[in-house]
Amino acid sequence: MARKQDVVFRGSKDGLQLIFNDKQDYEVLKEKLKAHLQRAELFFQGADVVLDIGNLEFSIDQILEVQNILAFPHGLRLRKVIHGGSEPKPVAKTVKRQRTLEPEKRNIDQRQNIVENWTSAPKRPDTYLYKGTLRSGQRITYNGNVVVVGDVNPGAEIRAAGDIIVMGTLRGLAHAGVGGATDVAIVAFKLDPTQIRIGDVIGRPPEGDLGAPKEPEVARLKDGVILVEPLDGSRWEGER
């Protein structure tokens, strides 16, 4: 129903997905992306990005340029480029800047060759550490585990492909296993969330005031239901 946005960021299986409107001109997209990042500021920081360019044809220089816009000063890493609904192609963590001799746009085959030659992202997810209180309207999206040293307030969101650990009170929304992983957990010193999600399962606390939790707890998925239990370090460790 809606008019297509030129530049859209979206949480996805592979972290943050950046979708370009393929009806739009490259220069316009570039400026919109810059403006978008400026507004989003700190909260995209450190995330992995999958770029969906639809039916656009990007030259290697253009891809490198987008990668640079994402990287500085926001610390976003371009991991993959998706093209025309094809399977995601891995993109290197670091890319040597190379000049191409031809100034005009390359055709799809050439570009895909280059993309495929880049090494793939590491298999083991790394962990994003956030120190401080995550406040209403702030969001961490990360393709890996997230640890917050502080509280997560109502209206704040954490979306992680892996586990989420809150060294404080979790009052907001936490979504572990964004890519569909079900063997992940959400741990908090005080687990008092607005809502928690693990994989595709959504859970919310029952109606009525239950009082604040007294001990650290862990939320995991068991038989398709989110189960919250007191955190027993050895047992949690042992099951994994």
Added chain:
Amino acid sequence: MSEAIVITSGKGGVGKTTACANLGVALASMGHKVVLVDADIGLRNLDVVMGLENRIVYDLVDVVEGFCRLRQALIKDKRLDGLFLLPAAQTKDKTSVTPDQMKQLVDQLKEEYDYILVDCPAGIEQGFKNAIAGADRALIVTTPEVSAVRDADRIIGLLESSGFDDPGLIVNRLKPKMVAKGDMMDIPDIIDILAIRLMGVVPDDEFIVVSTNRGEPAALSANRSKAGEAFRNIARRLLGEEVPFLDLTEHETFWEKLLKLIKTG
């Protein structure tokens, strides 16, 4: 025959969200299909006041961006059958949506609902423009304070230039005792300045604080509060019913009578 009503004020903190929640509850309990739209993107509150915060999965921006279908984002109220909420996004801002997109959204809601109540953010910038985009009618909330009335006047001017011809006025948080002493603006003073149709007067009521914190709007029929009663009356007037206004000088005696009625009944 559905109608989209925007609830706005200019000034913040005068009770737009409270009015929106209570009018929605009142209209739905009269058997109408009602959807509340929180247009305050980035500073959403309506979900909290409605006690539906923990049920949010998708929001208004997700719908507009085509990330989910409209039906997926609507939250059914836990008490009333015909009442739904379309929550705002909290991690976005006002520029995530355009007036055109809001108009499309409201038009789509009109196909299924009798009343669409849009909770407008404070201010006169893009959030305001988005909120009024799809509305047929406007309700202005003010409190009996010079600053709130000044802002309401500004909003009425903006609404008139956008083609809203007959906005209604809700005076919220009136303290009859202070008015009687001459310490607070009187209804006629306010009407004199704003010169629009008075839809209702809501007395200052501590119960609103309690109900807002609990997520149970005061207009739910189980709650016997002055303010809840006032909002139910406004809802009836919105439907075109003639509900007599309470004379200010009668205010206290009326409520005393009501209280007695409750105590004896």
